[in-house]
Amino acid sequence: MEDFGSSALRKLIDEFSDAVQLTHADHGDATALVDPARIEDVMRFLRDEADFDMLMDVTAVDYLGQTPRFEMVYHLYATGPNQRLRIKARVAEETPEIASVVPLYASADWMEREVFDLYGIRFDGHPDLRRILLYEEFEGYPLRKDYPKERRQPLVGPRN
Amino acid sequence: MDRTQARKPRHIVEPTEAQRQRVKEMPARAVEYLRQGGDSFLATRADALVNWSRKYSMFLYPFVTACCGMEFMSVAGPRYDLDRFGCALPRFSPRQADLLMVVGTITHRNAPILKKVYDQMAEPKWVMAFGACTCSGGPYNNYATVQGIDTIVPVDIYIPGCPPRPEAVMEGLMKLQARIQAEKVPADGRHKESVDSAYPVIEKPIA
Numbered sequence: 001m002e003d004f005g006s007s008a009l010r011k012l013i014d015e016f017s018d019a020v021q022l023t024h025a026d027h028g029d030a031t032a033l034v035d036p037a038r039i040e041d042v043m044r045f046l047r048d049e050a051d052f053d054m055l056m057d058v059t060a061v062d063y064l065g066q067t068p069r070f071e072m073v074y075h076l077y078a079t080g081p082n083q084r085l086r087i088k089a090r091v092a093e094e095t096p097e098i099a100s101v102v103p104l105y106a107s108a109d110w111m112e113r114e115v116f117d118l119y120g121i122r123f124d125g126h127p128d129l130r131r132i133l134l135y136e137e138f139e140g141y142p143l144r145k146d147y148p149k150e151r152r153q154p155l156v157g158p159r160n
Numbered sequence: 161m162d163r164t165q166a167r168k169p170r171h172i173v174e175p176t177e178a179q180r181q182r183v184k185e186m187p188a189r190a191v192e193y194l195r196q197g198g199d200s201f202l203a204t205r206a207d208a209l210v211n212w213s214r215k216y217s218m219f220l221y222p223f224v225t226a227c228c229g230m231e232f233m234s235v236a237g238p239r240y241d242l243d244r245f246g247c248a249l250p251r252f253s254p255r256q257a258d259l260l261m262v263v264g265t266i267t268h269r270n271a272p273i274l275k276k277v278y279d280q281m282a283e284p285k286w287v288m289a290f291g292a293c294t295c296s297g298g299p300y301n302n303y304a305t306v307q308g309i310d311t312i313v314p315v316d317i318y319i320p321g322c323p324p325r326p327e328a329v330m331e332g333l334m335k336l337q338a339r340i341q342a343e344k345v346p347a348d349g350r351h352k353e354s355v356d357s358a359y360p361v362i363e364k365p366i367a
């Protein structure tokens with residue numbers, strides 16, 4: 001029977017007992033919350049030792065009011081054993097910074113730029129960290145929960 | 161019976177007194193013309209003729225950015241066939257287009273491009289706001305979306321709907337054609353007073 005990624009989770013816990021802070025695997029959504037300082041090691045291990053050869057998505061969540069405020073979310077897929085795994089890591093508001101996984105997965109390039117563009121989280125070691133969806137003149141990060149709902153920054157036309 | 165009165169085309173604006181006088185003199189000149197060997201002639205006003213040819217030979221520039229594009233493809237395709245209205249040939253160079261069809265959501269990032277395309281079009285030119293997004297921002301009111309393209313370029317005809325049905329687009333096109341027929345030649349310069357002066361574009365190369 002398929003184990004929906006929980007065997008990979010077990011492997012991860014065995015290997016990184018110090019870095020894995022929380023795991024759960026309800027209804028096949030295997031998830032691990034890891035130490036942000038170890039994200040590169042964890043991802044490298046999952047890629048090289050646990051068959052997770054595809055990074056499906058990189059995104060973030062803003063939990064305004066909590067500390068640490070931001071949460072990075074990585075969705076991994078193992079094409080061989082058909083398993084999925086979600087890795088999360090909390091990022092502090094004062095230093096919104098985490099290691100880039102572009103050296104491990106090239107697909108992270110634009111997804112990390114999007115997270116930088118909309119949340120203002122910086123990726124250490126990213127080869128080309130610029131805005132990707134918005135324009136250079138844009139100030140602030142619109143997907144942060146404290147970005148004013150009515151704030152508009154048009155390039156042409158009135159500030160509607 | 162005064163034939164010029166009976167046969168007045170309905171979409172022409174009322175002629176001035178001087179023009180009426182000229183038309184009244186027409187039959188005598190026509191008789192003279194026929195006597196000298198001409199076999200037929202057509203009397204009209206330059207405005208009516210020029211506008212008639214303009215309204216039935218519109219080249220459109222499809223500025224298609226979002227889901228409304230599907231409905232644009234439908235209305236431009238053979239089933240609804242915009243060619244019947246003389247408005248079928250898309251020109252992908254703004255310099256050869258008369259009708260700027262803005263189809264789909266315009267983001268603030270996209271706005272300078274739309275403005276540039278509009279500025280590159282030669283007079284006479286018309287702008288159609290195709291779909292709710294271009295009329296008002298449609299379902300989107302957020303940091304990214306322009307709240308109606310009339311904040312960037314002057315709009316001649318608004319077609320609501322998310323997306324509008326092809327019938328709505330054709331209705332809008334016919335309304336625009338009726339408007340073109342009533343325009344003055346040369347153009348009244350409405351498009352010349354560009355929105356430029358009011359809202360300057362931030363000069364920046366588009367990456």
Ligand code: SF4
Nearest residue numbers: 227228291292293322
């Ligand atoms: S009006 Fe509706 S269908 Fe058209 S671009 Fe906007 S959201 Fe899409």
